[in-house]
Amino acid sequence: METDLVENKQILFKSYTNEYVKETDMELKLGSPMKLEAPKGSNAVLVKNLYLSCDPYMRGRMRDFNRSYMPPFSPGSAVEGLGVSKVVDSDDPNFKKGDFVAGITNWEEYTLIHKTSELRKIQQDDGIPLSYHVGLLGMPGFTAYVGFYEVCAPKKGDYVYVSAASGAVGQLVGQLAKLHGCYVVGSAGTSQKVELLKNKLGFDDAFNYKDELDLESALTRYFPQGIDIYFDNVGGEMLDATLANMRAHGRVAVCGMVSQNTRTDTQSFRNMFSVISKRITIKGFLQSDFIHLYHRFLEDITSYYKEGKIVYIENMNHGLESAPTAFVGLFSGKNVGKQVICVASE
Amino acid sequence: METDLVENKQILFKSYTNEYVKETDMELKLGSPMKLEAPKGSNAVLVKNLYLSCDPYMRGRMRDFNRSYMPPFSPGSAVEGLGVSKVVDSDDPNFKKGDFVAGITNWEEYTLIHKTSELRKIQQDDGIPLSYHVGLLGMPGFTAYVGFYEVCAPKKGDYVYVSAASGAVGQLVGQLAKLHGCYVVGSAGTSQKVELLKNKLGFDDAFNYKDELDLESALTRYFPQGIDIYFDNVGGEMLDATLANMRAHGRVAVCGMVSQNTRTDTQSFRNMFSVISKRITIKGFLQSDFIHLYHRFLEDITSYYKEGKIVYIENMNHGLESAPTAFVGLFSGKNVGKQVICVASE
Numbered sequence A, B: 001m002e003t004d005l006v007e008n009k010q011i012l013f014k015s016y017t018n019e020y021v022k023e024t025d026m027e028l029k030l031g032s033p034m035k036l037e038a039p040k041g042s043n044a045v046l047v048k049n050l051y052l053s054c055d056p057y058m059r060g061r062m063r064d065f066n067r068s069y070m071p072p073f074s075p076g077s078a079v080e081g082l083g084v085s086k087v088v089d090s091d092d093p094n095f096k097k098g099d100f101v102a103g104i105t106n107w108e109e110y111t112l113i114h115k116t117s118e119l120r121k122i123q124q125d126d127g128i129p130l131s132y133h134v135g136l137l138g139m140p141g142f143t144a145y146v147g148f149y150e151v152c153a154p155k156k157g158d159y160v161y162v163s164a165a166s167g168a169v170g171q172l173v174g175q176l177a178k179l180h181g182c183y184v185v186g187s188a189g190t191s192q193k194v195e196l197l198k199n200k201l202g203f204d205d206a207f208n209y210k211d212e213l214d215l216e217s218a219l220t221r222y223f224p225q226g227i228d229i230y231f232d233n234v235g236g237e238m239l240d241a242t243l244a245n246m247r248a249h250g251r252v253a254v255c256g257m258v259s260q261n262t263r264t265d266t267q268s269f270r271n272m273f274s275v276i277s278k279r280i281t282i283k284g285f286l287q288s289d290f291i292h293l294y295h296r297f298l299e300d301i302t303s304y305y306k307e308g309k310i311v312y313i314e315n316m317n318h319g320l321e322s323a324p325t326a327f328v329g330l331f332s333g334k335n336v337g338k339q340v341i342c343v344a345s346e
Helices: A056-062 A130-134 A139-151 A170-179 A191-199 A215-222 A236-243 A273-277 A287-306 A320-332 B056-062 B130-134 B139-151 B170-179 B191-199 B215-222 B236-243 B273-277 B287-306 B320-332
Strands: A009-013 A026-030 A045-053 A080-090 A100-106 A110-113 A159-162 A183-188 A205-208 A227-232 A246-254 A267-269 A281-284 A314-318 A338-342 B009-013 B026-030 B045-053 B080-090 B100-106 B110-113 B159-162 B183-188 B205-208 B227-232 B246-254 B267-269 B281-284 B314-318 B338-342
Touching (some): A009 A320, A045 A130, A056 A320, A080 A130, A130 A314, A130 A338, A139 A170, A139 A287, A170 A227, A183 A191, A205 A215, A227 A236, A236 A246, A281 B273, A320 A338, B026 B320, B045 B100, B045 B130, B080 B110, B080 B130, B100 B130, B130 B139, B130 B338, B139 B170, B139 B246, B159 B170, B170 B183, B170 B227, B191 B205, B227 B236, B314 B320, B320 B338
Parallel strands (some): A183 A205, B159 B183, B227 B246, B314 B338
Antiparallel strands (some): A009 A026, A045 A080, A045 A338, A080 A100, A281 B281, B009 B026, B045 B080, B045 B110, B045 B338, B080 B100
């Protein structure tokens, strides 16, 4: 097959950092001219990237730290992340030109993907936006699903608190908790997000944590009866304030620590003793440990969505070049909802 | 029944403190002369106290803090604690003169106990010292038993770390873990305790945490493969250092925080992120939630002891007047083994 060469725009990762991640830690470059084909014998697929996902966990891959659950990025190579792509050429019999796939790809226009076994073929559905396959039906949605049902041990009537509640994960946790018959309060960092939580996402109540001088007493105000479940997306001071407000036998699912910039930031806790006196369980988890539930998750969440029981808010930026700014914005809460980059339309 | 009046020596609790507890927070006094009888219609028992238990949890009752799992002591009243006592007179048909009982009593020579339903009658056994009913077969032993079997989810071959390992709870946790087929390392604060752990209590290894400049690397040295279970009796810096050394899916049973002087001491954590990346479960517990297992515990531990599978080390001080010093000594690790006060011989 004779194909034209294309110059492949890419976002490269430049070098490791332990400071706040900046746009200049990445750069836009033109890759070397490439053929839009999957070489014979490679078993690879050549995809056109449509949607790229900006997720906080990627911050961890920008450190020179090899002992985490994901290896660090290679400086000088394209940023790696989850995406929705369209197959342009395939040397893998399981995929054909025109298929839509979700999985790990690169921050570039076209990617030759060798690990095709980790790609998930998307059954296209007019009722569901393709981009949701990196959000509601992707890793963040699955994180919310297993975190809530498998880690939090929820019961009807439980008092549930969600931090970063309008984010990619939090917004679904809150809605699942409501469907489960729980009382749900969320926190976020702008009044716009608080409005969304209350008026669009169906939380019973919500507050802007930046307006609160004392998080501990704020939580006491929103949960006079105490908290049964805390779904923690931020860590640090908020986790500490929550411990003081937990009920006996409360559960904390630790999903993210976006407040923690470096792996070894010192965090001060005043309320650790509550872990004993209230018999609290604090449980860290990774969605990847529950992958056997992925199929059930897709079925459940797709049904809920189609039945109008849940909604999903995306923050869509357009153009590959917008990705570094959008990614960095995650850590100061600039995104309203799940942050996605639209690289190309189908 | 005509009886002589006795002057009842007591240790009174003086006033609440948020500082380090001191001997002068308690005082020895003679109580008002009392008759050694259980008044008719009182349903009470009058006991002679033989052994009194010094336990770290009692520190919490010396604070003016009403929201914990135990109410605060009353200033000016005798210190309340667990003990082994002999019934002198009984108005409760379930007890008779000469019975030995274990339960909550006062730090004094004689106590009139009204809550007789909370007393446990001791089946005397020549093979088992009476004082063990506030240690190996009492609350600390039960704490070790449920903490290890019910909270830590132990498996044969697990790497187990115990802090305050020669204490009332830790020494039994380590021995149960060895019986379960685990690899067990303990830490303590003197070389004498380290020797006991290795040579008498059967730990695979042990170290003096005071000799270590860097607890995190010390633990890496003792557990090059990482830690599956941490039985935490101290909290604070040691808990933080352990988090960095846990294996994936590790479990931390939080039993005590003797390093934390006040309820709101600030504790610095550098390794909280490990809770996510290693999917660690941190679980606080109170033995009182497992009381349905007490009978099984007594049977199991009594058998183990009689079969010579476990030993128990006590630090016995003599005389009621020695109790304040012994109690305060718990918080600087002066006791070697379970701290008991012998008030009177049978």
